[in-house]
Amino acid sequence: MDPAVTLQHASSLPVWVLYLVIIVPMYRLLRLTLDAWANEVRDVLWVRRNRWERSITAAVLMVLLACNRAAFAEHLRLVAVKEVPLLVRAHFGAVLEVDPNLPKRRLLVIGEVGDGKSTMVSALRDPAQAPLPETGKHPRGITKAITNYIGLPINGQRIELLDTPGIGDMDITPTKLISLLEERLGSHHQAHVDGVLVTSPVSDGRIKLGAQVVATIVDNGFLGGDKWSNIILVGTKSDRAEDDKERTFFREEIGREFFSRAPKQHGSVVLVSRDDYSELRNAIAQLPSLGIAYQAPDAETMAKALADRLGVQMKDFQQQLETAREEIRLEYREQLERQRKELTNK
Numbered sequence: 001m002d003p004a005v006t007l008q009h010a011s012s013l014p015v016w017v018l019y020l021v022i023i024v025p026m027y028r029l030l031r032l033t034l035d036a037w038a039n040e041v042r043d044v045l046w047v048r049r050n051r052w053e054r055s056i057t058a059a060v061l062m063v064l065l066a067c068n069r070a071a072f073a074e075h076l077r078l079v080a081v082k083e084v085p086l087l088v089r090a091h092f093g094a095v096l097e098v099d100p101n102l103p104k105r106r107l108l109v110i111g112e113v114g115d116g117k118s119t120m121v122s123a124l125r126d127p128a129q130a131p132l133p134e135t136g137k138h139p140r141g142i143t144k145a146i147t148n149y150i151g152l153p154i155n156g157q158r159i160e161l162l163d164t165p166g167i168g169d170m171d172i173t174p175t176k177l178i179s180l181l182e183e184r185l186g187s188h189h190q191a192h193v194d195g196v197l198v199t200s201p202v203s204d205g206r207i208k209l210g211a212q213v214v215a216t217i218v219d220n221g222f223l224g225g226d227k228w229s230n231i232i233l234v235g236t237k238s239d240r241a242e243d244d245k246e247r248t249f250f251r252e253e254i255g256r257e258f259f260s261r262a263p264k265q266h267g268s269v270v271l272v273s274r275d276d277y278s279e280l281r282n283a284i285a286q287l288p289s290l291g292i293a294y295q296a297p298d299a300e301t302m303a304k305a306l307a308d309r310l311g312v313q314m315k316d317f318q319q320q321l322e323t324a325r326e327e328i329r330l331e332y333r334e335q336l337e338r339q340r341k342e343l344t345n346k
Helices: 003-047 051-092 117-124 174-185 209-221 244-261 278-285 299-310 314-345
Strands: 105-110 147-154 157-163 195-201 231-236 268-271
Touching: 105 117, 105 209, 117 147, 117 157, 117 195, 117 231, 117 278, 147 278, 174 209, 174 299, 174 314, 195 209, 195 244, 209 244, 209 299, 231 244, 231 278, 244 268, 268 278, 299 314
Parallel strands: 105 157, 105 195, 195 231, 231 268
Antiparallel strands: 147 157
């Protein structure tokens, strides 16, 4: 027998074993599950209904199928593309993709309430190791503190996400958010971040207050001449944009305005949608290897930069910032004290 043929048959044997032992039983189990669901749907929509209800149900289903067949097929395709890899990682562990020789990357996520910030964090997190963040529009915001999430590895590097409270939250003012960032990234924590992800919806067509506050924080608080290279402007909800012109406008005009304080007035701008974060992952992979540190500027400097944009007097803003800083310091001290007591009791 030809050696090549023998090798081909030998190499295909594990495939057939895998097919018979795993694929066939899984296929039958899936068929049984789908049949059970179909029977339940049939009972709810048809068997338990009278003649008129059945007629109305049939008419509605026919209209929905005729109007949304292509959209429904596209939805199924997107769900499969998005959820299947996450399901595999959740069961077999994303840790298998991590290169232990590469350092972990810490990414700070900042944006306004309702910008899609927490939805983006949910898409980047590792579902096997991080809980699902709360998402959705809420007048008082969803995230109330800077929360850590373990992200899916990118190019073999471990990812840590720091999700911040949304700017515009009724419970957390811009001065309190600034104070939270200072306490978390201040010198006494010896912490740094490798990148800052700033969210802003594509369809808004303007630099929102949240992005303006972030630009001021970057300009006055983060250190390093090339610090803007570590900033990524993320255009969220790209799928809700009216057309490609709106997306191009965000990339060019909004990006140029946001990075106007950068040395070259240029920076990384990406667009994401609910089912596609590939641009953002590529941009994260291309972040500089050196991180950036944060040093709290004095209250007067921040007041000069932000008071007018927030519609408050400079003295009032300065006083609010100093008060918020002191409150956050006290909260952190109390938190550390509680942790010490818990360790002592153990």
